[in-house]
Amino acid sequence: MLYGVIKSRRSVRTYDGREVPRDVLSRIFEAARWAPSAHNAQPWRFIVIYERDVKRMLARAMADAWFEDLRRDGVSDQEALKIIEEESMRRFTESPVLIVVGLTMRDMDKYPDERRMRAEYTMAIQSVAAAVQNILLAAHLEGLGACWVCAPLFCQEVVKKTLKLPEEFEPQAILTLGYPVGECSPPPRKTLSEIVWVLTSEEGLTSWKI
Numbered sequence: 650m651l652y653g654v655i656k657s658r659r660s661v662r663t664y665d666g667r668e669v670p671r672d673v674l675s676r677i678f679e680a681a682r683w684a685p686s687a688h689n690a691q692p693w694r695f696i697v698i699y700e701r702d703v704k705r706m707l708a709r710a711m712a713d714a715w716f717e718d719l720r721r722d723g724v725s726d727q728e729a730l731k732i733i734e735e736e737s738m739r740r741f742t743e744s745p746v747l748i749v750v751g752l753t754m755r756d757m758d759k760y761p762d763e764r765r766m767r768a769e770y771t772m773a774i775q776s777v778a779a780a781v782q783n784i785l786l787a788a789h790l791e792g793l794g795a796c797w798v799c800a801p802l803f804c805q806e807v808v809k810k811t812l813k814l815p816e817e818f819e820p821q822a823i824l825t826l827g828y829p830v831g832e833c834s835p836p837p838r839k840t841l842s843e844i845v846w847v848l849t850s851e852e853g854l855t856s857w858k859i
């Protein structure tokens with residue numbers, strides 16, 4: 650049941666060493682391919698990384714960029730090294746598969762003004778996010794765990810340069826993927842009455858009641 654898959658999916662951050670078979674990955678990308686997108690432009694692109702050396706090279710480059718940001722924030726070198734070791738080096742190199750998620754504006758509509766181009770860009774981001782959610786749900790259905798990591802957004806040029814990506818590929822996220830170790834308990838969710846309102850002419854906005 651879809652509701653069950655949606656609710657039991659968790660962001661998984663630790664994996665065992667098992668390889669993810671290629672046919673499983675194909676099914677997962679097939680789920681991404683069928684996501685909705687603005688103008689049906691399908692502005693998502695995915696790069697799969699299995700090789701340890703490539704993962705390490707990418708993790709190192711992003712870690713170095715993050716280290717500089719942490720320094721600028723006034724974090725001590727010792728603390729910054731600890732953070733990047735755990736959050737970047739370990740997580741990216743120990744994940745059996747990395748999926749670099751990219752956005753391309755190639756097939757989005759073009760406008761002469763910035764306001765409408767910004768709207769197009771937002772539509773592209775929203776479309777990519779829909780595809781990512783399909784990937785996360787499909788991965789969960791396949792018994793895999795995954796985590797959406799936003800690190801590339803903070804160093805897009807570094808990611809592009811390190812992986813020699815085409816100019817139009819704008820890194821949006823990395824998904825770590827593999828077979829999960831242990832169980833993750835669900836982080837709390839806001840209640841429906843905190844996030845849903847009904848608008849009526851008589852009462853204006855009232856929060857949702859079950």
Ligand SMILES: Cc1cc2nc3c(=O)[nH]c(=O)nc-3n(C[C@H](O)[C@H](O)[C@H](O)COP(=O)(O)O)c2cc1C
Nearest residue numbers: 658659660661662796797798799800833834835836
């Ligand atoms: C846009 C986006 C960016 C995220 N970035 C990170 C991240 O950089 N590192 C991380 O560990 N989790 C990241 N997450 C996962 C969230 O922390 C997670 O979805 C949230 O805590 C709810 O947990 P759940 O996915 O297990 O339900 C991100 C999720 C989204 C949607």
